[in-house]
Amino acid sequence: MDKIYFSGRRSVRRFLPEPVSDAMLTEILELAAKAPTCGNMQLYSVVVTRDEERRKQLAALHFNQPASTGAPVLLTICADFARFTRWCELNHADAAYDNFLSFTSAFADAMILAQQITTIAEMQGLGTCYLGTAIYNAPEISALLKLPRMCMPVACLAIGWPDGEGVATERLPLRAWVHEEEYRADSDEEILDLYKVKDEFPGNAAFPAENGKDNLAQVFAEVRYPRAMNEEFSRKLLEWLRFEH
Amino acid sequence: MDKIYFSGRRSVRRFLPEPVSDAMLTEILELAAKAPTCGNMQLYSVVVTRDEERRKQLAALHFNQPASTGAPVLLTICADFARFTRWCELNHADAAYDNFLSFTSAFADAMILAQQITTIAEMQGLGTCYLGTAIYNAPEISALLKLPRMCMPVACLAIGWPDGEGVATERLPLRAWVHEEEYRADSDEEILDLYKVKDEFPGNAAFPAENGKDNLAQVFAEVRYPRAMNEEFSRKLLEWLRFEH
Numbered sequence: 001m002d003k004i005y006f007s008g009r010r011s012v013r014r015f016l017p018e019p020v021s022d023a024m025l026t027e028i029l030e031l032a033a034k035a036p037t038c039g040n041m042q043l044y045s046v047v048v049t050r051d052e053e054r055r056k057q058l059a060a061l062h063f064n065q066p067a068s069t070g071a072p073v074l075l076t077i078c079a080d081f082a083r084f085t086r087w088c089e090l091n092h093a094d095a096a097y098d099n100f101l102s103f104t105s106a107f108a109d110a111m112i113l114a115q116q117i118t119t120i121a122e123m124q125g126l127g128t129c130y131l132g133t134a135i136y137n138a139p140e141i142s143a144l145l146k147l148p149r150m151c152m153p154v155a156c157l158a159i160g161w162p163d164g165e166g167v168a169t170e171r172l173p174l175r176a177w178v179h180e181e182e183y184r185a186d187s188d189e190e191i192l193d194l195y196k197v198k199d200e201f202p203g204n205a206a207f208p209a210e211n212g213k214d215n216l217a218q219v220f221a222e223v224r225y226p227r228a229m230n231e232e233f234s235r236k237l238l239e240w241l242r243f244e245h
Numbered sequence: 246m247d248k249i250y251f252s253g254r255r256s257v258r259r260f261l262p263e264p265v266s267d268a269m270l271t272e273i274l275e276l277a278a279k280a281p282t283c284g285n286m287q288l289y290s291v292v293v294t295r296d297e298e299r300r301k302q303l304a305a306l307h308f309n310q311p312a313s314t315g316a317p318v319l320l321t322i323c324a325d326f327a328r329f330t331r332w333c334e335l336n337h338a339d340a341a342y343d344n345f346l347s348f349t350s351a352f353a354d355a356m357i358l359a360q361q362i363t364t365i366a367e368m369q370g371l372g373t374c375y376l377g378t379a380i381y382n383a384p385e386i387s388a389l390l391k392l393p394r395m396c397m398p399v400a401c402l403a404i405g406w407p408d409g410e411g412v413a414t415e416r417l418p419l420r421a422w423v424h425e426e427e428y429r430a431d432s433d434e435e436i437l438d439l440y441k442v443k444d445e446f447p448g449n450a451a452f453p454a455e456n457g458k459d460n461l462a463q464v465f466a467e468v469r470y471p472r473a474m475n476e477e478f479s480r481k482l483l484e485w486l487r488f489e490h
Contacts, residue, residue: 002247002368003276006276006277006279006361006365007275007276007279008279009279009280010279011281026419029419029423030252030419031248031251031252032251033416033417033419033422034251034252034253034254034255034416035254035360036256036360036363036373036374036375038375038377039377039465039469039470040414040415040416041465041470042416042417042421042422044422045422045423045424045428046422046423046424047424047425047426047427047428048423048424048425048426049426050425050426051426054426080422083421083422083436084465086433086436087436087437087440087462088462088463088465088466090433090436090437090462091459091460091461091462091463092459092463093460093462093463093465093466093467094466094467094471094472095462095466096466096471096472096475096476097470097475099475099476099479100479100482100483101380101381101475101476101478101479101482102470102475102479104352104380104399104482105377105380107349107352107353107356108352108356108377108380108399108400111352111353111356111357111360112356112359112360112363112375114357115280115281115356115357115360115361115364116251116360116364118281118357119360119361119364120251123247128281129281130281130283130357132283132284132350132353135346135349135350135353136346144427145424145427145428146427146428146430147428148428151428154349154353155353169285170285171278171279171285171287172278172287174271174274174275174278176287176328177278177287177289177290177291177325177328178274178290178291178293179290179291179292179293179390180292180293180295181292181293181294181295181296181299182292182389182390182391183290183292183390183391183392183393183396185391188331188335191328191331191332191335192332192335195332214336214337215336215338216336217332217333217335217336217338217340218333218336218337218338220284220286220329220333220338221333221338221339221340221341222338222339224284225284225342225347226339226341227339227341230341230342230344230346230347231341231344231346231490233346234344234345234346234347234488234490235490237345237346237349238345238488238490243479243483245476245479245480245483
Protein backbone atom coordinates (compact mmCIF):
# COMPACT_ATOMS: atom_id res chain seq x y z
CA MET A 1 0.00 0.00 0.00
CA ASP A 2 1.55 3.22 -1.15
CA LYS A 3 0.94 5.34 1.94
CA ILE A 4 3.39 7.96 0.76
CA TYR A 5 1.40 8.51 -2.41
CA PHE A 6 -1.91 8.83 -0.56
CA SER A 7 -0.63 11.04 2.24
CA GLY A 8 1.20 13.37 -0.14
CA ARG A 9 -1.24 13.60 -3.00
CA ARG A 10 -2.16 16.99 -4.40
CA SER A 11 -3.88 18.28 -7.49
CA VAL A 12 -1.83 19.63 -10.38
CA ARG A 13 -2.98 22.60 -12.44
CA ARG A 14 0.10 23.19 -14.64
CA PHE A 15 1.20 20.67 -17.22
CA LEU A 16 4.18 20.10 -19.51
CA PRO A 17 3.38 20.23 -23.24
CA GLU A 18 4.11 16.49 -23.66
CA PRO A 19 1.18 14.30 -24.65
CA VAL A 20 -0.23 11.40 -22.65
CA SER A 21 0.11 8.36 -24.90
CA ASP A 22 -2.94 6.49 -26.16
CA ALA A 23 -1.56 3.27 -24.71
CA MET A 24 -1.17 4.79 -21.27
CA LEU A 25 -4.63 6.35 -21.26
CA THR A 26 -6.19 3.11 -22.46
CA GLU A 27 -4.49 1.17 -19.68
CA ILE A 28 -5.65 3.66 -17.05
CA LEU A 29 -9.25 3.42 -18.27
CA GLU A 30 -9.14 -0.39 -18.46
CA LEU A 31 -7.89 -0.62 -14.87
CA ALA A 32 -10.35 1.99 -13.63
CA ALA A 33 -13.28 0.03 -15.06
CA LYS A 34 -12.80 -2.52 -12.27
CA ALA A 35 -14.00 0.10 -9.81
CA PRO A 36 -17.30 -0.68 -8.09
CA THR A 37 -20.44 0.21 -10.07
CA CYS A 38 -24.14 0.11 -9.18
CA GLY A 39 -25.48 -3.37 -9.93
CA ASN A 40 -22.56 -3.71 -12.36
CA MET A 41 -24.47 -1.46 -14.77
CA GLN A 42 -21.50 0.86 -15.46
CA LEU A 43 -23.70 3.94 -15.58
CA TYR A 44 -21.01 6.21 -16.99
CA SER A 45 -19.32 7.34 -20.16
CA VAL A 46 -16.08 9.21 -20.72
CA VAL A 47 -15.46 11.61 -23.59
CA VAL A 48 -11.77 12.10 -24.36
CA THR A 49 -10.82 15.55 -25.67
CA ARG A 50 -7.35 15.86 -27.20
CA ASP A 51 -7.98 17.93 -30.33
CA GLU A 52 -6.59 21.41 -29.80
CA GLU A 53 -9.56 23.33 -31.15
CA ARG A 54 -12.01 21.22 -29.15
CA ARG A 55 -9.92 21.65 -26.02
CA LYS A 56 -10.21 25.40 -26.41
CA GLN A 57 -13.97 25.17 -26.83
CA LEU A 58 -14.31 22.89 -23.82
CA ALA A 59 -11.95 24.99 -21.67
CA ALA A 60 -14.11 28.05 -22.38
CA LEU A 61 -17.05 26.17 -20.83
CA HIS A 62 -14.84 25.63 -17.76
CA PHE A 63 -14.32 29.41 -17.55
CA ASN A 64 -10.77 28.90 -18.92
CA GLN A 65 -9.43 27.74 -15.56
CA PRO A 66 -5.66 27.21 -15.95
CA ALA A 67 -5.95 23.42 -15.57
CA SER A 68 -8.47 23.32 -18.41
CA THR A 69 -6.44 25.37 -20.88
CA GLY A 70 -3.06 23.73 -20.29
CA ALA A 71 -3.80 20.01 -20.10
CA PRO A 72 -3.12 17.81 -23.14
CA VAL A 73 -6.12 15.62 -22.29
CA LEU A 74 -9.49 16.49 -20.83
CA LEU A 75 -11.75 13.63 -19.76
CA THR A 76 -15.40 14.53 -19.40
CA ILE A 77 -16.94 12.01 -17.02
CA CYS A 78 -20.66 11.54 -17.58
CA ALA A 79 -23.44 10.03 -15.50
CA ASP A 80 -24.91 7.95 -18.31
CA PHE A 81 -28.20 6.05 -18.14
CA ALA A 82 -28.76 6.59 -21.88
CA ARG A 83 -26.72 3.63 -23.11
CA PHE A 84 -28.20 1.20 -20.57
CA THR A 85 -31.71 2.42 -21.40
CA ARG A 86 -31.11 1.81 -25.11
CA TRP A 87 -29.94 -1.73 -24.38
CA CYS A 88 -33.08 -2.33 -22.30
CA GLU A 89 -35.37 -0.95 -24.98
CA LEU A 90 -33.70 -3.04 -27.68
CA ASN A 91 -34.49 -6.04 -25.46
CA HIS A 92 -38.14 -4.99 -25.05
CA ALA A 93 -37.59 -4.25 -21.36
CA ASP A 94 -39.61 -1.50 -19.61
CA ALA A 95 -36.70 0.80 -18.72
CA ALA A 96 -37.60 3.67 -16.34
CA TYR A 97 -34.38 5.51 -15.58
CA ASP A 98 -35.28 9.08 -16.43
CA ASN A 99 -35.85 10.02 -12.78
CA PHE A 100 -33.99 11.50 -9.83
CA LEU A 101 -33.14 8.23 -8.08
CA SER A 102 -31.57 6.80 -11.23
CA PHE A 103 -29.72 10.07 -11.77
CA THR A 104 -28.12 9.70 -8.33
CA SER A 105 -27.07 6.11 -9.14
CA ALA A 106 -25.40 7.21 -12.36
CA PHE A 107 -23.85 10.24 -10.66
CA ALA A 108 -22.32 7.98 -7.99
CA ASP A 109 -21.02 5.54 -10.60
CA ALA A 110 -19.43 8.35 -12.59
CA MET A 111 -17.70 9.86 -9.56
CA ILE A 112 -16.38 6.49 -8.39
CA LEU A 113 -14.92 5.99 -11.86
CA ALA A 114 -13.50 9.52 -11.92
CA GLN A 115 -11.68 9.00 -8.66
CA GLN A 116 -10.36 5.60 -9.74
CA ILE A 117 -8.98 7.19 -12.93
CA THR A 118 -7.45 9.96 -10.80
CA THR A 119 -5.70 7.55 -8.45
CA ILE A 120 -4.37 5.28 -11.19
CA ALA A 121 -3.17 8.21 -13.31
CA GLU A 122 -1.45 9.89 -10.36
CA MET A 123 0.18 6.64 -9.27
CA GLN A 124 1.78 6.52 -12.71
CA GLY A 125 3.22 9.98 -12.26
CA LEU A 126 0.60 11.98 -14.13
CA GLY A 127 -0.92 15.11 -12.66
CA THR A 128 -4.67 15.57 -12.50
CA CYS A 129 -7.19 18.21 -11.55
CA TYR A 130 -10.96 18.00 -11.28
CA LEU A 131 -12.99 20.68 -13.01
CA GLY A 132 -16.25 20.73 -11.06
CA THR A 133 -17.49 23.31 -13.54
CA ALA A 134 -18.59 20.37 -15.70
CA ILE A 135 -21.88 20.61 -13.80
CA TYR A 136 -22.20 24.37 -14.01
CA ASN A 137 -22.27 24.28 -17.80
CA ALA A 138 -23.62 20.76 -18.25
CA PRO A 139 -26.14 21.78 -20.94
CA GLU A 140 -23.51 23.57 -23.03
CA ILE A 141 -20.92 20.80 -22.57
CA SER A 142 -23.53 18.23 -23.56
CA ALA A 143 -24.18 20.14 -26.76
CA LEU A 144 -20.47 20.43 -27.59
CA LEU A 145 -19.78 16.74 -26.96
CA LYS A 146 -23.08 15.59 -28.51
CA LEU A 147 -24.21 13.80 -25.36
CA PRO A 148 -27.65 12.20 -25.56
CA ARG A 149 -30.43 12.91 -23.05
CA MET A 150 -29.88 11.03 -19.74
CA CYS A 151 -26.13 11.39 -20.15
CA MET A 152 -24.91 14.31 -18.03
CA PRO A 153 -21.34 15.54 -17.55
CA VAL A 154 -20.64 15.52 -13.79
CA ALA A 155 -16.88 16.02 -13.69
CA CYS A 156 -14.01 16.84 -15.99
CA LEU A 157 -10.48 15.62 -15.32
CA ALA A 158 -7.55 17.58 -16.69
CA ILE A 159 -4.65 15.14 -17.10
CA GLY A 160 -1.06 15.58 -18.14
CA TRP A 161 2.57 15.42 -17.08
CA PRO A 162 3.00 17.78 -14.13
CA ASP A 163 4.88 21.05 -14.46
CA GLY A 164 5.90 21.43 -10.82
CA GLU A 165 4.48 19.70 -7.78
CA GLY A 166 1.13 21.34 -7.30
CA VAL A 167 0.23 23.29 -4.19
CA ALA A 168 -0.21 21.60 -0.80
CA THR A 169 -3.53 22.48 0.82
CA GLU A 170 -4.80 22.12 4.36
CA ARG A 171 -7.41 19.65 5.57
CA LEU A 172 -9.80 19.77 8.51
CA PRO A 173 -8.96 17.57 11.48
CA LEU A 174 -10.57 14.15 11.31
CA ARG A 175 -12.97 14.92 14.13
CA ALA A 176 -14.54 17.69 12.06
CA TRP A 177 -16.06 15.19 9.62
CA VAL A 178 -15.94 11.75 11.28
CA HIS A 179 -18.77 10.94 13.67
CA GLU A 180 -19.02 7.91 15.95
CA GLU A 181 -22.40 6.17 15.87
CA GLU A 182 -24.32 9.37 15.31
CA TYR A 183 -23.75 12.89 13.97
CA ARG A 184 -22.18 14.94 16.74
CA ALA A 185 -23.89 18.22 17.59
CA ASP A 186 -20.87 20.55 17.85
CA SER A 187 -21.20 23.85 19.68
CA ASP A 188 -20.55 27.12 17.84
CA GLU A 189 -17.18 27.36 19.56
CA GLU A 190 -16.26 23.85 18.44
CA ILE A 191 -17.18 24.60 14.81
CA LEU A 192 -15.06 27.74 14.83
CA ASP A 193 -12.24 25.81 16.44
CA LEU A 194 -12.37 23.00 13.86
CA TYR A 195 -12.05 25.51 11.02
CA LYS A 196 -9.08 27.32 12.56
CA VAL A 197 -6.82 25.16 10.42
CA LYS A 198 -8.33 26.92 7.38
CA ASP A 199 -8.38 30.42 8.85
CA GLU A 200 -4.78 30.09 9.95
CA PHE A 201 -3.35 28.24 6.93
CA PRO A 202 -0.59 30.45 5.46
CA GLY A 203 -1.86 29.93 1.90
CA ASN A 204 -5.24 31.38 2.88
CA ALA A 205 -4.02 34.33 4.93
CA ALA A 206 -4.15 36.97 2.18
CA PHE A 207 -7.58 36.09 0.77
CA PRO A 208 -9.86 38.17 3.05
CA ALA A 209 -7.97 41.43 2.52
CA GLU A 210 -7.55 40.77 -1.22
CA ASN A 211 -11.31 40.36 -1.53
CA GLY A 212 -12.35 43.15 0.80
CA LYS A 213 -13.86 40.70 3.30
CA ASP A 214 -13.58 40.26 7.05
CA ASN A 215 -12.71 36.57 7.05
CA LEU A 216 -12.18 33.45 4.95
CA ALA A 217 -15.75 32.20 5.28
CA GLN A 218 -16.99 35.39 3.64
CA VAL A 219 -14.54 34.86 0.77
CA PHE A 220 -16.06 31.43 0.15
CA ALA A 221 -19.71 32.38 0.60
CA GLU A 222 -19.71 35.81 -0.99
CA VAL A 223 -16.92 35.72 -3.61
CA ARG A 224 -16.02 32.19 -4.69
CA TYR A 225 -19.35 30.38 -4.36
CA PRO A 226 -21.88 33.17 -3.91
CA ARG A 227 -25.66 33.01 -3.62
CA ALA A 228 -26.50 34.53 -7.02
CA MET A 229 -24.24 32.11 -8.87
CA ASN A 230 -25.41 29.03 -6.95
CA GLU A 231 -29.07 29.83 -7.38
CA GLU A 232 -28.79 30.81 -11.04
CA PHE A 233 -26.91 27.64 -12.01
CA SER A 234 -29.24 25.51 -9.90
CA ARG A 235 -32.29 26.83 -11.73
CA LYS A 236 -30.60 26.29 -15.09
CA LEU A 237 -29.75 22.68 -14.20
CA LEU A 238 -33.14 21.76 -12.81
CA GLU A 239 -34.86 23.22 -15.87
CA TRP A 240 -32.54 21.25 -18.11
CA LEU A 241 -32.85 17.96 -16.20
CA ARG A 242 -36.66 18.20 -15.87
CA PHE A 243 -37.11 15.69 -13.06
CA GLU A 244 -40.80 14.80 -12.88
CA HIS A 245 -40.03 12.19 -10.24
CA MET B 246 1.65 1.39 -9.13
CA ASP B 247 -0.13 -1.76 -8.03
CA LYS B 248 -1.62 -2.82 -11.36
CA ILE B 249 -2.40 -6.25 -10.01
CA TYR B 250 -4.57 -4.78 -7.29
CA PHE B 251 -6.49 -2.52 -9.69
CA SER B 252 -6.97 -5.13 -12.42
CA GLY B 253 -8.12 -7.79 -9.97
CA ARG B 254 -10.25 -5.80 -7.59
CA ARG B 255 -13.69 -7.04 -6.67
CA SER B 256 -16.25 -6.22 -4.03
CA VAL B 257 -16.58 -8.42 -0.94
CA ARG B 258 -19.96 -9.17 0.63
CA ARG B 259 -18.96 -11.75 3.26
CA PHE B 260 -16.76 -10.85 6.21
CA LEU B 261 -14.93 -12.64 9.01
CA PRO B 262 -16.16 -11.79 12.52
CA GLU B 263 -12.87 -10.01 13.36
CA PRO B 264 -13.07 -6.28 14.02
CA VAL B 265 -11.29 -3.56 12.06
CA SER B 266 -9.09 -1.76 14.58
CA ASP B 267 -9.67 1.88 15.45
CA ALA B 268 -6.07 2.67 14.52
CA MET B 269 -6.45 1.13 11.08
CA LEU B 270 -9.73 2.89 10.38
CA THR B 271 -8.32 6.20 11.53
CA GLU B 272 -5.32 5.83 9.27
CA ILE B 273 -7.51 4.99 6.28
CA LEU B 274 -9.67 8.06 6.88
CA GLU B 275 -6.65 10.34 7.41
CA LEU B 276 -5.11 9.20 4.12
CA ALA B 277 -8.43 9.41 2.25
CA ALA B 278 -8.88 13.03 3.32
CA LYS B 279 -6.12 13.99 0.88
CA ALA B 280 -8.48 13.11 -1.97
CA PRO B 281 -9.55 16.04 -4.15
CA THR B 282 -12.44 18.11 -2.82
CA CYS B 283 -14.44 21.00 -4.31
CA GLY B 284 -12.63 24.25 -3.53
CA ASN B 285 -11.03 22.38 -0.61
CA MET B 286 -14.35 22.70 1.24
CA GLN B 287 -14.52 18.99 2.23
CA LEU B 288 -18.27 18.83 1.72
CA TYR B 289 -18.67 15.45 3.38
CA SER B 290 -19.09 13.70 6.68
CA VAL B 291 -18.71 10.05 7.63
CA VAL B 292 -20.72 8.33 10.34
CA VAL B 293 -19.02 5.20 11.69
CA THR B 294 -21.39 2.44 12.85
CA ARG B 295 -19.82 -0.34 14.93
CA ASP B 296 -22.34 -0.86 17.73
CA GLU B 297 -24.16 -4.14 17.15
CA GLU B 298 -27.67 -2.88 17.82
CA ARG B 299 -27.14 0.16 15.59
CA ARG B 300 -25.68 -1.99 12.85
CA LYS B 301 -28.87 -4.05 12.86
CA GLN B 302 -31.00 -0.94 12.65
CA LEU B 303 -28.90 0.48 9.82
CA ALA B 304 -28.77 -2.84 7.94
CA ALA B 305 -32.57 -2.96 8.02
CA LEU B 306 -32.60 0.36 6.14
CA HIS B 307 -30.34 -1.29 3.57
CA PHE B 308 -32.93 -4.06 3.12
CA ASN B 309 -30.66 -6.41 5.12
CA GLN B 310 -28.36 -7.02 2.16
CA PRO B 311 -25.76 -9.61 3.22
CA ALA B 312 -22.91 -7.09 3.13
CA SER B 313 -24.84 -4.81 5.48
CA THR B 314 -25.64 -7.46 8.09
CA GLY B 315 -22.24 -9.13 8.22
CA ALA B 316 -19.74 -6.28 8.22
CA PRO B 317 -18.12 -5.19 11.50
CA VAL B 318 -18.06 -1.56 10.34
CA LEU B 319 -20.49 0.43 8.26
CA LEU B 320 -19.42 3.85 7.05
CA THR B 321 -22.25 6.14 6.01
CA ILE B 322 -20.78 8.69 3.61
CA CYS B 323 -22.74 11.94 3.57
CA ALA B 324 -22.87 14.88 1.17
CA ASP B 325 -22.61 17.54 3.86
CA PHE B 326 -23.05 21.26 3.28
CA ALA B 327 -24.45 21.69 6.81
CA ARG B 328 -21.11 22.03 8.60
CA PHE B 329 -19.66 24.47 6.07
CA THR B 330 -22.86 26.53 6.18
CA ARG B 331 -22.65 26.75 9.98
CA TRP B 332 -19.06 27.95 9.75
CA CYS B 333 -20.11 30.60 7.23
CA GLU B 334 -23.02 31.77 9.35
CA LEU B 335 -20.85 31.97 12.45
CA ASN B 336 -18.60 34.26 10.40
CA HIS B 337 -21.54 36.43 9.29
CA ALA B 338 -21.15 35.24 5.70
CA ASP B 339 -24.20 34.99 3.42
CA ALA B 340 -24.12 31.21 2.83
CA ALA B 341 -26.49 29.94 0.11
CA TYR B 342 -25.89 26.22 -0.25
CA ASP B 343 -29.38 24.79 0.13
CA ASN B 344 -29.82 24.36 -3.62
CA PHE B 345 -29.36 21.75 -6.32
CA LEU B 346 -25.99 22.94 -7.62
CA SER B 347 -24.46 22.86 -4.14
CA PHE B 348 -26.02 19.44 -3.57
CA THR B 349 -24.18 18.12 -6.64
CA SER B 350 -20.89 19.59 -5.37
CA ALA B 351 -21.28 17.87 -2.01
CA PHE B 352 -22.44 14.65 -3.68
CA ALA B 353 -19.31 14.63 -5.84
CA ASP B 354 -17.06 15.33 -2.85
CA ALA B 355 -18.65 12.51 -0.86
CA MET B 356 -18.28 9.97 -3.66
CA ILE B 357 -14.65 10.93 -4.31
CA LEU B 358 -13.98 10.38 -0.60
CA ALA B 359 -15.91 7.09 -0.59
CA GLN B 360 -13.85 5.72 -3.45
CA GLN B 361 -10.59 6.87 -1.88
CA ILE B 362 -11.56 5.07 1.36
CA THR B 363 -12.43 1.98 -0.70
CA THR B 364 -9.10 1.90 -2.50
CA ILE B 365 -7.02 2.50 0.61
CA ALA B 366 -8.94 -0.08 2.65
CA GLU B 367 -8.72 -2.71 -0.09
CA MET B 368 -5.01 -2.07 -0.61
CA GLN B 369 -4.54 -2.94 3.05
CA GLY B 370 -6.32 -6.26 2.57
CA LEU B 371 -9.77 -5.27 3.78
CA GLY B 372 -12.90 -6.14 1.82
CA THR B 373 -15.47 -3.49 0.97
CA CYS B 374 -18.87 -3.24 -0.60
CA TYR B 375 -20.92 -0.17 -1.50
CA LEU B 376 -24.53 -0.09 -0.38
CA GLY B 377 -26.18 2.25 -2.86
CA THR B 378 -29.37 1.85 -0.87
CA ALA B 379 -28.11 4.71 1.34
CA ILE B 380 -29.91 6.98 -1.12
CA TYR B 381 -33.10 4.92 -1.28
CA ASN B 382 -33.70 5.35 2.43
CA ALA B 383 -31.85 8.62 2.93
CA PRO B 384 -34.62 10.19 5.06
CA GLU B 385 -34.79 7.20 7.43
CA ILE B 386 -31.01 6.84 7.64
CA SER B 387 -30.73 10.56 8.38
CA ALA B 388 -33.17 10.16 11.26
CA LEU B 389 -31.30 7.15 12.68
CA LEU B 390 -27.90 8.84 12.49
CA LYS B 391 -29.24 12.25 13.55
CA LEU B 392 -27.98 13.98 10.39
CA PRO B 393 -28.81 17.68 10.14
CA ARG B 394 -30.62 19.19 7.16
CA MET B 395 -28.24 19.65 4.15
CA CYS B 396 -26.35 16.52 5.17
CA MET B 397 -27.54 13.60 3.05
CA PRO B 398 -26.27 10.00 3.08
CA VAL B 399 -25.20 9.15 -0.48
CA ALA B 400 -23.32 5.87 0.01
CA CYS B 401 -22.64 3.33 2.69
CA LEU B 402 -19.47 1.27 2.75
CA ALA B 403 -19.47 -2.13 4.43
CA ILE B 404 -15.90 -2.85 5.53
CA GLY B 405 -14.28 -5.88 7.14
CA TRP B 406 -11.81 -8.70 6.73
CA PRO B 407 -12.89 -10.74 3.71
CA ASP B 408 -14.39 -14.21 4.09
CA GLY B 409 -13.44 -15.54 0.66
CA GLU B 410 -12.42 -13.63 -2.43
CA GLY B 411 -15.63 -12.06 -3.61
CA VAL B 412 -17.16 -12.81 -6.99
CA ALA B 413 -15.52 -11.71 -10.24
CA THR B 414 -17.89 -9.79 -12.49
CA GLU B 415 -17.77 -8.86 -16.15
CA ARG B 416 -17.19 -5.40 -17.58
CA LEU B 417 -18.21 -3.85 -20.87
CA PRO B 418 -15.47 -3.39 -23.46
CA LEU B 419 -13.80 0.00 -23.28
CA ARG B 420 -15.34 1.16 -26.53
CA ALA B 421 -18.80 0.86 -24.99
CA TRP B 422 -18.18 3.79 -22.66
CA VAL B 423 -15.12 5.67 -23.97
CA HIS B 424 -15.77 8.20 -26.73
CA GLU B 425 -13.15 10.06 -28.77
CA GLU B 426 -13.82 13.81 -29.12
CA GLU B 427 -17.60 13.37 -29.15
CA TYR B 428 -20.22 10.85 -28.05
CA ARG B 429 -20.41 8.14 -30.69
CA ALA B 430 -23.86 7.38 -32.07
CA ASP B 431 -23.84 3.57 -32.03
CA SER B 432 -26.30 1.64 -34.14
CA ASP B 433 -28.78 -0.73 -32.50
CA GLU B 434 -26.66 -3.66 -33.62
CA GLU B 435 -23.56 -2.13 -32.08
CA ILE B 436 -25.31 -1.56 -28.73
CA LEU B 437 -26.51 -5.16 -28.63
CA ASP B 438 -23.04 -6.32 -29.59
CA LEU B 439 -21.35 -4.27 -26.84
CA TYR B 440 -23.61 -5.82 -24.20
CA LYS B 441 -22.99 -9.41 -25.37
CA VAL B 442 -20.32 -9.66 -22.70
CA LYS B 443 -23.11 -9.31 -20.12
CA ASP B 444 -25.65 -11.53 -21.87
CA GLU B 445 -23.05 -14.26 -22.31
CA PHE B 446 -21.27 -13.99 -18.94
CA PRO B 447 -21.61 -17.38 -17.22
CA GLY B 448 -22.57 -15.80 -13.89
CA ASN B 449 -25.55 -14.10 -15.55
CA ALA B 450 -26.79 -17.05 -17.59
CA ALA B 451 -29.40 -18.34 -15.15
CA PHE B 452 -31.00 -14.99 -14.27
CA PRO B 453 -33.59 -14.66 -17.08
CA ALA B 454 -35.12 -18.11 -16.51
CA GLU B 455 -35.00 -17.74 -12.72
CA ASN B 456 -36.96 -14.50 -13.01
CA GLY B 457 -39.38 -15.59 -15.73
CA LYS B 458 -37.93 -13.11 -18.21
CA ASP B 459 -36.77 -13.38 -21.82
CA ASN B 460 -33.36 -11.78 -21.35
CA LEU B 461 -30.95 -10.11 -18.94
CA ALA B 462 -32.06 -6.55 -19.76
CA GLN B 463 -35.58 -7.41 -18.63
CA VAL B 464 -34.19 -8.78 -15.36
CA PHE B 465 -32.52 -5.42 -14.71
CA ALA B 466 -35.36 -3.17 -15.87
CA GLU B 467 -38.33 -5.15 -14.58
CA VAL B 468 -37.03 -7.06 -11.54
CA ARG B 469 -33.92 -5.50 -10.03
CA TYR B 470 -34.43 -1.81 -10.78
CA PRO B 471 -38.07 -1.58 -11.88
CA ARG B 472 -40.14 1.45 -12.79
CA ALA B 473 -42.41 1.45 -9.73
CA MET B 474 -39.47 1.33 -7.32
CA ASN B 475 -37.44 3.98 -9.15
CA GLU B 476 -40.33 6.39 -9.42
CA GLU B 477 -41.57 5.87 -5.85
CA PHE B 478 -38.13 6.43 -4.31
CA SER B 479 -37.49 9.39 -6.61
CA ARG B 480 -40.66 11.11 -5.45
CA LYS B 481 -39.80 10.40 -1.81
CA LEU B 482 -36.33 11.89 -2.24
CA LEU B 483 -37.40 14.99 -4.10
CA GLU B 484 -40.08 15.72 -1.51
CA TRP B 485 -37.53 15.31 1.26
CA LEU B 486 -34.82 17.40 -0.42
CA ARG B 487 -37.22 20.22 -1.40
CA PHE B 488 -35.03 21.88 -4.03
CA GLU B 489 -36.52 25.29 -4.75
CA HIS B 490 -33.59 26.08 -7.01
